[in-house]
Amino acid sequence: MRLFSLLFLLLAASTLCAQQKELYYDADWKPCDVSKASFASFIIKTDSGWVMSDYYIANKQIQMKGLFADEACKIRNGVSVWYHVNGYLSSYAYFKNNKKEGACYSYHDNGMMRDSAFYKDGEVTDTYLSWHRNGVMRDSIKRLNDSITVSVSWFENGAPSQAGFFIGGFRHGKWKYFHNNGIIACTENYQYGELLEAAYFDESGKEDRFATGDSTDAVYKDGEKVRQRKMYSKLNWPERYRLENTNVATTVVDVYLNEDGKIIHAQVVVPFHPEFDKSVINAVRGIDNWIPARAKNRRIPFVMRHTVRFKQPD
Template sequence: MKYILLMLTLLMSQSLIAQHLERFYDMNWKACDPVQSRYYSSMIKTDSGWNRTDYYVQEKKLYRKGLYADTSSKSENGHFTYYYPDGRLQRTGQFNHHKKEGLWMGYHKNGRLADSAIYKNDLIYGTNLGWNDAGVLIDSTVLDKNGAGTGVFWYADRKLSATGAYSEGKKENGTWVYYHSNGNKSSVEEYENGKFINRTYYDENGLALTDTTNTQQSASFPGGAGAWREYLEKNLKLPEGYKIENSDRATVVIDFIVDTEGNIQDAYTSVPFHPAFDQIALSIVRNSRKWNPATDKHNRKVKAYRRQPVTFAQINKR
């Protein structure tokens, strides 16, 4: 009898372990040892699937929580919520076997609503709205169940940014008109079910240009990638009184925007390491000189979103 009870106890213990999985990940979401981790993940088996909760290790705050259909976390199948490192809500919505379904809402880092959309089978359906971080409406897309409809977009001062129609599958169709920030046209483009036909570019004074070569260009630091790397390395130093344990390197990831004038905006730590290191990395990015702003394929200067890993290197003397 005692032997049977012992066996039952062991089986129950093994079953409990199988129902709860714990994993540690580095900044690139690769499995790693706990001492090198940036994220901690806990998965618990339920009748509905695997309930997963991820945390920022350093901040001890939630990164994500949601329900998966499998232990490999390949098929989201339930409600999901994502958070910024400071604990503020970033995005929330429902998945049905890896496809978005129902209402999804995103938030700026200051807590303001960023976007709101309804999905059916991973496609936006109905009215999709977007706001800037000041609460000004800048995007409005209305689509039917097949993905056909219209889109209207504005700048922060409510000047028109773009307008046009979509055919089935949310493909540009017919005439699309794009505008510079001063209100003048930047490009008039023709499409047929998503296929580009032709366009006419205009300068900021409204004069038609003969050159219709794609103007798309990424935001860049003066002097290029090499100059940007040199700037980071020149200004990077370990915080006074700190050393890196269990490694000779530590990486902080900074997200930021290069605006249409080349200024750095809305920089924040998206993958933190330690407050002292995070602040140095953030300060270096914020204090960089003006960048060359990005231009899109519609002949306009546009904001560019960048993600920059900043790696601290420690020289260990022997």
């Protein structure tokens, strides 16, 4: 089942004809044998440089196509385009000697824009904007001049998340952070990146002298071992399928949690096969008992990546 299909060979035929190099990678993007590969990469020499085309083997869709200055394809020099598993555009960028140049964009897997910025020598020149998956503005970072930048962020429900200034790349002056109900969660005063003082408030607006601004990732309430056990107990091996050359199915998914620790979206980023991927998504979404991530004394959204490997029954 993991061998290339005729359809995939036809899809890559134009590349293979002029091919200089053919590489295969596993779900972790580590070099591997074709029988264990999740990605196939083809590199050809052109008049403009080396073109690398990466494909998702599972669905024969292109994952990335980019122009490089070197045969090893380490120095991006020209347009690079990435795609989601479903074929939607993921991001577009132009590079000059491995640094972004000009207008660059990225998109969520539902087609909504994720971020947009204009770059010069790898640095944002004016304004960086980003959006949540539902289209609500997430971040606005604007350079007022060569040294001062203003940053404002919002939650997915449109409520303010944080606001403040950078001077010379360092937080400076008063920064404010909010709970997702619009109430102040934290105020901090900085002097060129050094935190001078901070105050913290609960979701009702009452000052909390025992709170901290520490950041923590989302964690499963019953512990990681319990989460793993529950998730794997929910995985169902598709009855009609039998693997050859391997007995392990690997799917990688990104799981999106909101500020309440609820799963709002799960997205396949490394596919195996639609039936297997569906089983993984159902199993991952069924484990919905999370302690939310926190930062600056408030609950925040969080994205985690799960690599799920399950074995073929005997």
